[in-house]
Amino acid sequence: MKIIIDENSPRPIYEQIMFGFIQMIAFGDYSDDEKLPSVRDISVFLKVNPNTVTRAFFYLSNEKIIYLKRGIGNFVSPGAMEDCKQRIKSRVEENISRELELLERAGFNKTEIYNLLNNITGRAK
Amino acid sequence: MKIIIDENSPRPIYEQIMFGFIQMIAFGDYSDDEKLPSVRDISVFLKVNPNTVTRAFFYLSNEKIIYLKRGIGNFVSPGAMEDCKQRIKSRVEENISRELELLERAGFNKTEIYNLLNNITGRAK
Amino acid sequence: MKIIIDENSPRPIYEQIMFGFIQMIAFGDYSDDEKLPSVRDISVFLKVNPNTVTRAFFYLSNEKIIYLKRGIGNFVSPGAMEDCKQRIKSRVEENISRELELLERAGFNKTEIYNLLNNITGRAK
Amino acid sequence: MKIIIDENSPRPIYEQIMFGFIQMIAFGDYSDDEKLPSVRDISVFLKVNPNTVTRAFFYLSNEKIIYLKRGIGNFVSPGAMEDCKQRIKSRVEENISRELELLERAGFNKTEIYNLLNNITGRAK
DNA sequence: GTGGTCTAGACCACG
DNA sequence: GTGGTCTAGACCACT
Numbered sequence: 295m296k297i298i299i300d301e302n303s304p305r306p307i308y309e310q311i312m313f314g315f316i317q318m319i320a321f322g323d324y325s326d327d328e329k330l331p332s333v334r335d336i337s338v339f340l341k342v343n344p345n346t347v348t349r350a351f352f353y354l355s356n357e358k359i360i361y362l363k364r365g366i367g368n369f370v371s372p373g374a375m376e377d378c379k380q381r382i383k384s385r386v387e388e389n390i391s392r393e394l395e396l397l398e399r400a401g402f403n404k405t406e407i408y409n410l411l412n413n414i415t416g417r418a419k
Numbered sequence: 420m421k422i423i424i425d426e427n428s429p430r431p432i433y434e435q436i437m438f439g440f441i442q443m444i445a446f447g448d449y450s451d452d453e454k455l456p457s458v459r460d461i462s463v464f465l466k467v468n469p470n471t472v473t474r475a476f477f478y479l480s481n482e483k484i485i486y487l488k489r490g491i492g493n494f495v496s497p498g499a500m501e502d503c504k505q506r507i508k509s510r511v512e513e514n515i516s517r518e519l520e521l522l523e524r525a526g527f528n529k530t531e532i533y534n535l536l537n538n539i540t541g542r543a544k
Numbered sequence: 545m546k547i548i549i550d551e552n553s554p555r556p557i558y559e560q561i562m563f564g565f566i567q568m569i570a571f572g573d574y575s576d577d578e579k580l581p582s583v584r585d586i587s588v589f590l591k592v593n594p595n596t597v598t599r600a601f602f603y604l605s606n607e608k609i610i611y612l613k614r615g616i617g618n619f620v621s622p623g624a625m626e627d628c629k630q631r632i633k634s635r636v637e638e639n640i641s642r643e644l645e646l647l648e649r650a651g652f653n654k655t656e657i658y659n660l661l662n663n664i665t666g667r668a669k
Numbered sequence: 670m671k672i673i674i675d676e677n678s679p680r681p682i683y684e685q686i687m688f689g690f691i692q693m694i695a696f697g698d699y700s701d702d703e704k705l706p707s708v709r710d711i712s713v714f715l716k717v718n719p720n721t722v723t724r725a726f727f728y729l730s731n732e733k734i735i736y737l738k739r740g741i742g743n744f745v746s747p748g749a750m751e752d753c754k755q756r757i758k759s760r761v762e763e764n765i766s767r768e769l770e771l772l773e774r775a776g777f778n779k780t781e782i783y784n785l786l787n788n789i790t791g792r793a794k
Numbered sequence: 795g796t797g798g799t800c801t802a803g804a805c806c807a808c809g
Numbered sequence: 810g811t812g813g814t815c816t817a818g819a820c821c822a823c824t
Contacts, residue, residue, distance in 0.1 A: 304822095306799060320525040333812060343801045348812070363551065365809035365811050382525045383535065386518045391539055393511045399421075400445035400507045410508065411536065414516055426738065431823060468824045546774075556808065570775035593809045632775045633785065636768045641789050643761045649671075650695040650757045660758065661786065664766050679807095681814060708797060718816045723797070740796050740824035796824075801817105808811075 295331070296323070299340050307342060311350035316359065319370060320378035330360060330368045420456070421448070424465050432467060436475035441484065444495060445503035455485060455493045545581070546573070549590050557592060561600035566609065569620060570628035580610060580618045670706070671698070674715055682717060686725035691734065694745055695753035705735060705743045 297314030299307055318324060333351065337344040351368055354360045359377060360368045371377075397407050422439030424432055443449060458476065462469040476493050479485045484502060485493045496502075522532050547564030549557055568574060583601065587594040601618050604610045609627060610618045621627075647657050672689030674682055693699060708726065712719040726743055729735045734752060735743045746752075772782050 308799080317521070317525050322526060332810075334810085343803095344812090345802090346800065348814095349799090351812085361552075362812075363809090364556070364813095365807080367811060379525060379527070382521060383527075386522055387535060387539060389518050390515055390536070393514050394539065396442070396507060397511055400442050400504060401447060402504070402508075408540075410512060411515070411540070414512060414519065415533075415536070427736075432739070433823080470824060474823085558808080567771070567775050572776060595809055599809085629775060629777070632771060633777075636772055637785060637789060639768050640765055640786070643764050644789065646692070646757060647761055650692050650754060651697060652754070652758075658790075660762060661765070661790070664762060664769065665783075665786070683814080707795075709795085718818095719797090720817090721815065723799095724814090726797085737797070738824085739798095740822080742796060797822090799819100799821080801819080804814100804816080806812105806814080808813100 295336075295339060297340060299342065308346050308349040308353070311336070311340070311342070311347060312353050315350070315354060316378045316381060319359065319374050320382055322375060324370045326370055326372040326374065328370050329366075330370065332367055420461075420464060422465060424467060433471050433474040433478070436461070436465070436467070436472060437478055440475070440479060441503045441506060444484065444499050445507055447500060449495045451495055451497040451499065453495050454491075455495065457492060545586075545589060547590060549592060558596050558599040558603070561586070561590070561592070561597060562603055565600070565604060566628045566631060569609065569624050570632055572625060574620045576620055576622040576624065578620050579616075580620065582617060670711075670714060672715060674717065683721050683724040683728070686711070686715070686717070686722060687728050690725070690729060691753045691756060694734065694749050695757055697750060699745045701745055701747040701749065703745050704741075705745065707742055 296318055297311060299310055301307070303310065315324075315330070324330060330351075331339075333344050333347045336342075336347045340347070351360065351362075355362055355368065358371055359374045361371050362368055394407060397410070402410075421443055422436060424435055426432070428435065440449075440455070449455065455476075456464075458469055458472045461467075461472045465472070476485065476487075480487055480493070483496055484499050486496050487493050519532060522535070527535075546568055547561060549560055551557070553560065565574075565580070574580065580601075581589075583594055583597045586592075586597045590597070601610065601612075605612055605618070608621055609624050611621050612618050644657060647660070652660075671693055672686060674685055676682070678685065690699075690705070699705060705726075706714075708719050708722045711717075711722045715722070726735065726737075730737055730743070733746055734749045736746050737743055769782060772785070777785075
């Protein structure tokens with residue numbers, strides 16, 4: 295369970311949980327039709343109210359990333375891994391595009407933008 | 420006035436306004452000690468509650484980007500342009516870093532990330 | 545065995561099973577005092593927890609549609625066929641009435657409702 | 670406000686509220702872009718917890734039947750009336766179809782089904 | 795004053 | 810033991 299809750303983040307906790315599972319599924323920590331931990335276990339582990347976890351799971355099942363078997367638990371939908379990777383990819387693309395646009399609108403020129411990007415990826419290596 | 424309010428964005432409206440001014444100042448639309456439009460005019464123009472504009476200005480003056488002359492109006496702080504460019508730059512760096520980290524944690528490899536970035540900057544040309 | 549379980553239906557599985565037997569008895573698939581399949585066989589066949597089948601049978605025997613001989617099995621109560629047909633009929637009447645009321649309350653007029661009904665029965669032919 | 674909560678219904682309260690608004694909008698009680706009562710007011714009126722109302726509104730806005738203006742309230746989406754009528758219609762069609770199928774599978778013949786339908790619509794007149 | 799989020803905790807249906 | 814629903818009530822961001 296790789297989720298770490300940042301209580302001070304402006305993002306709601308249920309969203310952090312939700313995204314945590316998207317990441318783990320994309321990473322392959324849970325495979326198709328594998329059972330996820332129970333709502334109660336997660337809530338204890340993350341020190342969070344069960345309702346908050348339920349909410350996260352609700353969104354995930356709404357998005358068909360997980361499915362529910364009544365009285366049994368929540369399971370990873372088949373094909374969810376690819377779906378999650380795709381979601382993350384498009385989210386990232388969108389956000390980076392927006393950020394770069396912002397630079398342009400603020401008067402940064404191509405070279406400056408290019409350097410900035412190099413800087414970031416260089417650090418990451 | 421280049422600000423466009425997206426009511427459906429999860430970002431608060433006051434923040435959109437605030438950031439709009441940061442952008443315009445960075446771009447050079449307003450120079451040092453130039454008077455900004457009145458709260459009232461802005462609120463009418465953006466079809467927004469005057470309180471919301473006031474809040475945006477409150478934060479901006481808190482950040483020393485603008486200053487208030489009571490009874491007269493809000494003015495651009497000297498040196499605000501450079502300050503705003505810096506703010507935008509570091510914000511962008513931070514955000515892009517975070518997004519790239521996310522890709523890594525989701526199991527994307529260097530090549531995939533590199534291609535994705537190329538894709539975005541390519542499109543922007 | 546004509547029962548098909550829809551795991552995704554909001555209706556509980558035990559109810560689907562229960563209603564499946566009511567249907568089969570009404571249709572004449574089982575006659576008075578005939579032995580029903582064992583809980584175990586049904587649970588295997590439907591890929592369902594035996595408890596769930598037991599619960600369905602419990603309600604059915606509560607309703608005097610079937611009766612239990614301990615250690616032997618469950619049997620169709622004499623006269624159950626007529627009973628089941630009646631149950632189905634009144635259930636259907638009730639439900640259709642409710643649905644039509646709903647249309648009225650939503651502002652549909654007599655003609656629209658008439659057409660809608662025709663449409664459905666037409667299709668069914 | 671035409672909603673009446675049936676605490677004993679198997680349907681969750683939030684769903685009853687949700688459907689109540691769908692009905693009222695379909696009926697024309699609220700028109701495009703009209704503000705709905707506040708969550709708090711509704712919760713007081715229906716003697717229900719505010720969270721429950723919030724949940725109903727959440728689903729409605731998910732379905733684009735209403736939209737939210739932050740800090741102001743919930744509003745009817747333009748075109749929601751037609752949408753709601755359509756939703757009700759297809760729901761009703763689906764349910765009635767299912768009920769009639771049931772009759773057939775239970776061994777009722779065309780004439781019996783026809784009479785039953787006549788009976789219901791006759792009563793309704 | 796508006797809705798959004800969260801906690802604490804309860805009860806219930808289901809398997 | 811599993812999740813679904815609900816209450817009571819709190820705090821917060823936004824307008």
